[in-house]
Amino acid sequence: MTAEKMDxxxxxxxxxVVAILTGADPDGMRAAKVLRTxxxxxxxxxxxxxxxxxxxxKTEKTHFGTLFEINFRREFDDVIQDGESLxxxxxxxxxDAKFSFKMGGWMLPPESFGELLLICxxxxxxxxxxxxxxxxxxxxxxxxxxRDAKSGLSRxxxxxxxxxxxxxxxxxxxxxxxxxxxxxxxxxxxxxxxxRVNEMFRRIHGKRIGRNTIATVAQQDDFMKRVRYNGGARxxxxxxxxxxxxxxxxxxxxxxxxxxxxxxxxxxxISLRICPAESDEPNITFLEGRWWRRxxxxxxxxxxxxxxxx
Numbered sequence: 004m005t006a007e008k009m010d011x012x013x014x015x016x017x018x019x020v021v022a023i024l025t026g027a028d029p030d031g032m033r034a035a036k037v038l039r040t041x042x043x044x045x046x047x048x049x050x051x052x053x054x055x056x057x058x059x060x061k062t063e064k065t066h067f068g069t070l071f072e073i074n075f076r077r078e079f080d081d082v083i084q085d086g087e088s089l090x091x092x093x094x095x096x097x098x099d100a101k102f103s104f105k106m107g108g109w110m111l112p113p114e115s116f117g118e119l120l121l122i123c124x125x126x127x128x129x130x131x132x133x134x135x136x137x138x139x140x141x142x143x144x145x146x147x148x149x150r151d152a153k154s155g156l157s158r159x160x161x162x163x164x165x166x167x168x169x170x171x172x173x174x175x176x177x178x179x180x181x182x183x184x185x186x187x188x189x190x191x192x193x194x195x196x197x198x199r200v201n202e203m204f205r206r207i208h209g210k211r212i213g214r215n216t217i218a219t220v221a222q223q224d225d226f227m228k229r230v231r232y233n234g235g236a237r238x239x240x241x242x243x244x245x246x247x248x249x250x251x252x253x254x255x256x257x258x259x260x261x262x263x264x265x266x267x268x269x270x271x272x273i274s275l276r277i278c279p280a281e282s283d284e285p286n287i288t289f290l291e292g293r294w295w296r297r298x299x300x301x302x303x304x305x306x307x308x309x310x311x312x313x
Contacts, residue, residue, distance in 0.1 A: 014138055016096045017119060021136050021165050023093055027082045028235075031134075037074045038125045038132050039174040039213075042229045044070055048219025049226065052190065054178040056104070057129060068102035071123060073127040075100065078167040089118060098136075106133070107161055110153045115139050116141065122156075122164065130173045135164040174268075177210045189220060196221040200229040204236045204247055204274040209264055209297075211250075211271045230272060232309070244276045254311040261288040262297050 030033055046053040053104045056064065065260055070088055076083055084092040089099040101109040106124050120139050125132035137143065142150050143160030156164075178186065185206045199220045203212070218226040230247060233240050237247050248255035251269030259266045259273055263286035269275045280287045280296035287294045291308035298304075 017136055017138055020093045020096055025080050027079055031171045033078055034134050035173055035275055037078050039069045043076050043215040048215055049222060052219060052222055054219050071102045072100045100123050109145060109155060111139055111155060113152050120217045127176055128179050131170050132173055134168045135166040137164040174213060175211050177212055177216060196223040197229050201236045201239045204240055207278055208274050208276055211265050211267050211273055214270045241307045244278060244298055244307045245274055246277055246307045246310055247272050247274050256313055262286055277307055278305050
């Protein structure tokens with residue numbers, strides 16, 4: 004997170020809160036993790052097969068804000084305490100947390116007027132989020148209120164937000180960017196959970212795939228077993244030249260890096276089709292006594308080597 008520079012005399016409490024949150028999450032990865040977790044909790048893909056906001060019921064969408072507050076409080080337990088009158092306290096300053104799927108859509112109850120707000124929005128389809136801090140002073144709120152006496156930030160109020168992150172990337176939800184024909188093949192109702200997972204890795208190459216995506220496709224309790232050797236996708240797709248490095252193994256991350264692919268993080272995997280290579284070619288890795296590179300569509304399929312187990 005990179006906060007805007009502000010005049011310290013403007014709002015000392017806001018400055019302190021921004022500094023603490025920026026120090027706790029300098030690259031925004033913790034906030035991104037909270038939002039990914041919240042989306043995945045609502046989708047509950049392991050039990051429902053859902054993976055996008057449009058598949059949620061209206062009441063579930065409304066619940067996103069509450070889940071976000073809970074998950075944010077838990078993730079930032081090192082700097083956030085429970086509030087006495089509002090949602091949070093940071094360094095003794097009361098803060099009201101607000102989430103909206105729409106930029107500027109935050110509804111502010113009377114008790115938040117004049118108080119610090121932690122505002123957030125996220126778009127899973129665009130894979131981006133924004134998070135900021137602003138004080139809800141009278142000149143930053145819309146003039147009118149609704150029947151519940153709630154208001155919102157005015158255009159001027161939005162311009163006064165100190166953004167901790169703007170247009171930052173979410174951890175991937177690769178199913179959202181997958182072509183419809185591939186999704187239809189992956190979620191074929193006639194396939195078992197294992198075969199759906201195999202089909203996903205057969206069709207989605209070169210993209211980081213998280214645990215929740217695997218759970219959504221498998222829809223089984225032991226979903227990560229569907230990735231492994233000894234009956235999982237790594238074994239099933241070997242004859243097709245496919246390897247599936249996992250971010251939990253340092254050797255796997257090194258293989259992905261050497262092949263010039265995205266490197267999976269902890270809890271993620273990536274599917275790559277490879278073929279034999281010469282030692283002087285770029286982006287090659289050495290496995291089972293020979294060199295390998297990422298395969299193109301024109302390359303003949305060759306049985307893939309087995310990945311290291313560490």
